Amino acid sequence: MSIIEARGLTKSFVQAVKEPGLKGALKHLVTPRNITKVAVHPLDLSIETGETVAYVGPNGAGKSTTIKMLSGILKPSGGSISVNGINPYKKRMENAARIGAVFGQRTQLWWDIPIVESFSLLKDIYQIPDPVYRNNLEQFIELLGMNEFIHLSARKLSLGQRMRADLAAALLHNPPIVYLDEPTIGLDVSVKQKIREFIKKINHEQQTTVMLTTHDLGDIEDLCRRLIIIDHGRIIYDGSLSEVKSRFARSRIIFFQVGSPMPELFAELNRTPGIRFTLQNDQEFSVAFDRYEYTASDVVSRVMRHGEVIDFRMEDANIEQVIKAVYDGNLDLNQQAQ
Ligand SMILES: Nc1ncnc2c1ncn2[C@@H]1O[C@H](COP(=O)(O)OP(=O)(O)O)[C@@H](O)[C@H]1O
Ligand SMILES: [Mg+2]
Numbered sequence: 001m002s003i004i005e006a007r008g009l010t011k012s013f014v015q016a017v018k019e020p021g022l023k024g025a026l027k028h029l030v031t032p033r034n035i036t037k038v039a040v041h042p043l044d045l046s047i048e049t050g051e052t053v054a055y056v057g058p059n060g061a062g063k064s065t066t067i068k069m070l071s072g073i074l075k076p077s078g079g080s081i082s083v084n085g086i087n088p089y090k091k092r093m094e095n096a097a098r099i100g101a102v103f104g105q106r107t108q109l110w111w112d113i114p115i116v117e118s119f120s121l122l123k124d125i126y127q128i129p130d131p132v133y134r135n136n137l138e139q140f141i142e143l144l145g146m147n148e149f150i151h152l153s154a155r156k157l158s159l160g161q162r163m164r165a166d167l168a169a170a171l172l173h174n175p176p177i178v179y180l181d182e183p184t185i186g187l188d189v190s191v192k193q194k195i196r197e198f199i200k201k202i203n204h205e206q207q208t209t210v211m212l213t214t215h216d217l218g219d220i221e222d223l224c225r226r227l228i229i230i231d232h233g234r235i236i237y238d239g240s241l242s243e244v245k246s247r248f249a250r251s252r253i254i255f256f257q258v259g260s261p262m263p264e265l266f267a268e269l270n271r272t273p274g275i276r277f278t279l280q281n282d283q284e285f286s287v288a289f290d291r292y293e294y295t296a297s298d299v300v301s302r303v304m305r306h307g308e309v310i311d312f313r314m315e316d317a318n319i320e321q322v323i324k325a326v327y328d329g330n331l332d333l334n335q336q337a338q
Contacts, residue, residue: 001082003177003209004047004070008079011040011065039065041233042079049176050207052199054214054224054241062233063213064103067179070211071101084176097126100170104182107166109154115165116150119172126173133172140168143198160191167195171202177209178202184216196222217316253288253315254299259308269302283310 017033018024040062047053055063068074070081072088072095081088088095102108109118123133141147144164149157157165163183170178180199184192200223202208212224220227220241227244229237237244261282269277269287276288287299296314303309 001085002046003049003084004045004211005082006043006045006070006079007081008042008044009040009066009069009076009081010038010042010078011062011069011074012036012038012077039233040069043230043233043235045228045235047209047211049209050203051226052203052210052212052224053226053228054212054220055228055230056213056215056220057230061230063230064181065233066230067101067181067211067213071099071179072096097173098175098177100173100175100178102163102166102170102178102180102183104163104180104185107154107162109162109165109169111155112153114151114153115146115157118154118165118169122169122172128173132174136172136174137168140171140198143201144168144194160187163187164191164195167198171208174206175208176206177211180210180212180214182213182215184214184219192216192218199223250290250292251288252291252296253286254296255286255313255315256284256303256309257311258283258285258303258306259310262303262306265303265306275299 013036014034015037016028017035018028043066045066055066057063065074069076070083070088072083072092075089083095084098086094088099109115110121113121119137122128128136141150144167146161146164146168149161149165152161154162154165167180167183178199184195187195196219199210199212203210203223210223212219214220224241227237227239227241228235229244266277266279266285269275274290274293277285278288279285287303289299300309300312303312
């Protein structure tokens with residue numbers, strides 16, 4: 001059996017229907033009206049030990065709800081789950097000892113006590129043996145650069161510091177599975193990098209199974225070999241990242257800064273199919289192109305024919321664009337999944 005397995009897993013919420021404003025709120029008090037919202041339609045999931053899975057989809061797709069069910073926080077409305085061979089909601093304590101979870105939107109650390117004391121409380125709660133604890137603590141402090149803030153309380157930390165501390169807290173007891181729900185949201189590049197390196201190392205060295213929700217294509221590319229896309233509570237793709245990218249991430253953008261305005265170039269590019277040109281100002285513009293039709297050097301040399309290029313940088317389509325392309329194409333991706 002897989003380390004994480006769900007069959008027909010589903011979750012519905014009862015949501016209040018309120019008209020806006022105070023009047024609506026009062027009306028709801030007198031005659032409440034509710035609707036049932038299906039956040040997760042019956043879905044099947046099998047994740048093997050040591051896999052790194054990106055679980056992505058637009059806001060409200062049902063990602064957090066799925067993760068909360070898998071981690072035993074939420075009771076499913078239907079279906080079955082087995083994680084490490086147990087039902088996470090029914091055996092919450094047993095389950096908690098064998099998973100780690102980070103929810104980017106809120107901390108699991110004690111707000112008012114120093115981080116290092118939060119860690120030591122977790123040691124007692126999870127009954128982490130001394131040598132394991134000392135070894136992990138030392139390593140995590142080093143890898144995540146936590147020295148400068150380990151004696152501060154969670155309240156005093158920046159978002160990036162807090163996230164690193166949360167990640168360490170989730171992994172101190174060497175859980176075989178870690179769920180990360182938007183762990184890099186709002187973080188700067190260097191902190192993101194630290195977090196990614198850390199997760200990679202844990203995954204390589206301990207075969208920790210990682211399920212990650214993120215909007216950041218860098219996180220996904222760096223960490224995950226498998227991609228699951230969920231939309232409106234249904235899995236619409238489950239397969240390799242490389243396949244999704246080569247099929248759907250067709251567009252690439254180059255941002256240029258040039259020495260002088262290039263009106264002829266603008267006119268020329270606007271007439272070229274497969275190229276979209278956007279002017280920021282006289283000397284800055286971007287060129288989006290289909291990377292199956294043009295190469296970056298085609299585009300750069302076309303621009304250089306018209307004058308001096310001071311600087312340029314290239315961006316690939318991000319995962320949102322990929323997902324949008326997936327939706328726009330209206331494809332049944334499940335048939336192509338591996
Ligand atoms: N506690 C709740 N009560 C009512 N509706 C909820 C609750 N949690 C989530 N939902 C609804 O379920 C849907 C999926 O939410 P969520 O799983 O948080 O999405 P995601 O994490 O993909 O952004 C949304 O429409 C959301 O409004
Ligand atoms: Mg969410």
